[in-house]
Amino acid sequence: MLEHFFSPGTVAVVGASREEGKVGHDLLRNLVTYGYKGKVYPVNPKADNILGIKTYASLREINDTIDLAVIVVPAPHVLAVVDECHYKGIDSIIVISAGFKESGIDGASRERDLLRKIKQHSIRMIGPNCLGLIDTQSALNASFAADMPAQGSIAFISQSGALCTSVLDWAVDECIGFSKFISMGNKTDIDEVDLIQVLDSDGQTKVILGYLEGVNNGMAFMHAAQKITKKKPMIIVKSGGTMAGARAASSHTGTLAGAENAFDTAFKQSGVLRAKTVEELFDYARIFGQQPLPKGPRIALITNAGGPGIIAADAVERSKLEMAALSKNTIDLLRSSLPPMANVYNPVDVLGDAKADRYKFVAETVAADPNVDIVLVILTPQTMTEIEKTAEVICEISNCAGKTVVTSFMGGKRIKNSLKIMCQRKVPNYPFPERAVSAIEAMYRYTLWQKKPIPEMKEMNMQKEQVVPVFEKVRQTGRQDLGEDEAKQVISVYGFKIPRSILATSETEAAEAAEEIGYPVVAKISSPDILHKSDFGGVIVGIKNASEMRRVFCDMTQKSRRLLPSAEIKGVLVQQMITGGKEVILGMSRDPQFGPLLMFGLGGIYIEVLKDVTFRIAPIGLHEAEEMVREIRSFPLLQGVRGERPVDINALTDGIVRISQLVTDFPEIMEMDINPLMVFPDGGGTMAIDARLTITQAGAS
């Protein structure tokens, strides 16, 4: 896939330059400096040769097939070069040149023309406005970066070219190697989805890293990532989050959703580890690139200093990892061989005077313990410490142990050499134990994801066709928001129970309706124009008799007409009063990137204040629905506190799956809330007390 980008036999550089420091020069120099075996053809009408290489006036003059063209001419000339590429039969181009979407309206228009042209010519393109790419396997450095990284198992894709330059410079220092290194630029054609699929099938790549500010196609990204992460870890920094303004939303779910929650949810559901910072990105990358996955969460700490041991143990306690309980055999062995002052329990304190042999004995013993999945070796450079020698013995153990072995040698100058040793021998070192624990935890979370079964989706058999006329009627009346009765009609098709209710258009009708339903009842103003009814006094509960019912009818309709004179008032909905359950909210807001974002949370006013909600991207199965229910902070309230009976969790998860199917079946549903959904004690099922639903304008779906 896209092989001409990564192992081309021939590369042309259109816009190669004689002038050092110019992008067209540096790029050519990079192509010929690092051992790339293919042929390189500089193109520049004003030069005979550059860097001693014969230079051509145009692509047409090259008497050879060109696999990859790297274009560095000024933006206004790029389109003409693309035509030349087409003439030469070139199918792969990298456009380095800036001056497109990122530079304003003219650039954006130029970028649209560029995209049209390459589509027309069936040319694939990376860029424009990028640093280029590096493939260490084919020794191809088709970038204007100042460095060539070492070979390694980490692939990096970046939406920021400048970040690439920093990362490369830093990686050389930290002795981090890469398989492929790709600056994506404006992602006009080839984007993150194309590239992660390339990296998926790339034998050199063990870990996929990315810096993203957004994704072109959220659903395609999730779909691809879900498959890839079962084989290879993907770790991504997503920035630009907090800047995104909230879009106007008429539902609670819409208000609470937002792009950042969508990204978090999409990453979580597709097994992508989200790093909070670039530093964390590489902290994680190193352990994944260098160490085997842990078989479990049990970590043993070995230290020559109490303080750092406590610091590390604290970090473990805060993480999903567990302090390993060393086996009796291990403890006996350690006790019989270590000085009496040493602590033979986890964290094992080998004492400040430990030399390499003592570290070796302890690390071997602990790594062999069946109760231990992970070993973290901490070293402080004390007077007697044999720093390099200790690094060497740990590396030996790491290579044989078959367990995850990580170090935290803490210091500066005196530990420099030992860091080189560990780097070369693939034991990741972290300057502070907290960072080591955080990286190990990320790796452990990834193992949980790998083991997690692929969610089963079972499509339920619903009478979809009964929903269609409801939506049609709404569209016919030029609305997008369904009335409460319409929304309830839709969800009842999908299996939600709703309270008995009768629409009354007069005091007398209201009293009759209440009589039929049985007191006490609830009255709600019925108007497609009033969404937040309770804000307008449009909900009255606990109406006990006919005279009260009549008065409520009058008050409510009058008040609504006065406060919202333009609203269409259909009457008052008289409703069975439901008590004895717990209120939750089920909702959905359609994210422009990732599609239907489901939300679940405890209902009532707490949802707005405490924002204790959780999200998934539909469709989801029962297992994921259950995860949603369990992961809100207030889940214990649903389980019942102080002797209360638990609510009907099965009915609740079933309801979430039904909503998932509804919003999947009808892409025209933009937002919806069932709020509150009343959940009754175990076995009692649920009842949707109120619902609202918004669809796209007629024809928009």
Added chain:
Amino acid sequence: MLEHFFSPGTVAVVGASREEGKVGHDLLRNLVTYGYKGKVYPVNPKADNILGIKTYASLREINDTIDLAVIVVPAPHVLAVVDECHYKGIDSIIVISAGFKESGIDGASRERDLLRKIKQHSIRMIGPNCLGLIDTQSALNASFAADMPAQGSIAFISQSGALCTSVLDWAVDECIGFSKFISMGNKTDIDEVDLIQVLDSDGQTKVILGYLEGVNNGMAFMHAAQKITKKKPMIIVKSGGTMAGARAASSHTGTLAGAENAFDTAFKQSGVLRAKTVEELFDYARIFGQQPLPKGPRIALITNAGGPGIIAADAVERSKLEMAALSKNTIDLLRSSLPPMANVYNPVDVLGDAKADRYKFVAETVAADPNVDIVLVILTPQTMTEIEKTAEVICEISNCAGKTVVTSFMGGKRIKNSLKIMCQRKVPNYPFPERAVSAIEAMYRYTLWQKKPIPEMKEMNMQKEQVVPVFEKVRQTGRQDLGEDEAKQVISVYGFKIPRSILATSETEAAEAAEEIGYPVVAKISSPDILHKSDFGGVIVGIKNASEMRRVFCDMTQKSRRLLPSAEIKGVLVQQMITGGKEVILGMSRDPQFGPLLMFGLGGIYIEVLKDVTFRIAPIGLHEAEEMVREIRSFPLLQGVRGERPVDINALTDGIVRISQLVTDFPEIMEMDINPLMVFPDGGGTMAIDARLTITQAGAS
């Protein structure tokens, strides 16, 4: 204060050794290597001279006054040496030797003897079991560390000697200088409180850093820190937190309090910045040591790369800082001078081809903008970037601007030299912009603390003497837990309103009581042995008439007798039923370190599940009580959502202050809860529906 420790005229090393690598050797070498001007006397009965210095068989033989003795003999000989010190009139000793409390029961006993002896001789001591101390001003290195740090303005005190060795090694590399560097060891005599007071009055020290696993005297620590932090920042890593087991507690407050909350609260109330990791400790230290405090939260970002600019802006949005809105003047100046593609709004993008002159112009212009308090300069090493030269111009601007200037030069090898330049010229650089923003934010939080007025404590005039007999009665009956009626009696003395209630010992009395109070009423089992009444069906609300009241009396007393046969059942408390307010909890748990830890939160079951509570150490004033109320997540519920009236915040804060005074007046109160305290809509005051209170055993206070 303690000047013999830091600038002694003469130092004796008792246990000096000829053998390289031994502590007694390294320590002596350190004393004579780094330019210390005082006299050094090695003491070793088996040597004539060590390192060419005349050596004495014992302290007595030295014909000079000794200001400081550093003791490195094996633990069993330390006490004898202390006697010698007394004989020589030495008032200051550092005991390096291990083999005390940290080594088990025998060591602990030896440590007690050591403490007794130094108290008896009026000797002050650092250690035992420590690395020693360094004072760069007097060039005294009385430690066995492998390095001598540069002079600087950072003081470091550490409860871990090994951490000191790592920090020193790393600091040399990072070109961080220290004023004083003290390993506290077991803190048997001199502890953190003594040392922060020394550092407070030390002219060289601008920032106080610490690594603590605990404090010897919490209240003294807070008291000292509160004063010091108004002048100098204190930044502390406190570890060992998560390991602390929860102690048994009978109140909600006791259950939720815990040592970690006490530390967090104490640090917050005394202006101490708590760093989460050692890395963060030094990230913070550098900015405090090198830059002026910001005048406000408004930060301007300057970058030569879009991606890192977005990363930094994201971090700013998540922090308490604000993105500065550049003035029109600045924007015009930038626009007229920068290339058209540059972004002249914040973050200012100087573009990838920016050389030092462009950085200089932009940084100067932005730093001069009155809308800017802080400047963060981001640099990625691109082809045209003049890295060192840019570092130099930023340093120049930093020295003149009078504003907080920080950099994030991102990279490895290529930025090395620039880091040295900035280090020497006191511009702190952070390898990733997120860490820069986090350090700046810490500094900004510190400025808020400095500006915050010292809380006013106003003692209210309470009838304390009315409480005394209640406690006496409880003690006389061999109890620690007060009954509900007793607890309410106590709090009503301190101004809390309580519902009308009558203790009924028979069905008939219960019905009569209810009649007198007025239906509906609440019934509660009355027993000093039942604390969580509702767990035993011991609270029934909404009793409507006499027959119901009689039935409840029988059911409740029978059920309690059956479930808790040993409990003393005093009868049933018939109580006025209070509705229409919001339930909150006020409580206190006495922390062994820091004393009375007040707690406030939203009441009911949400407190246990959501743990949305906040703490302060008493005594506090009205302002702090108000802070407590406002800082819980669910505060908006108290303000009223969806048209509800807000609760009586003034009455609530007044209640918190009254509890603060109660627990300060009576140190025998170990734990208490007012739960729920009902807070009525604005102006309506509060009412304590239930209360519990536990005091120390007779005489224990």
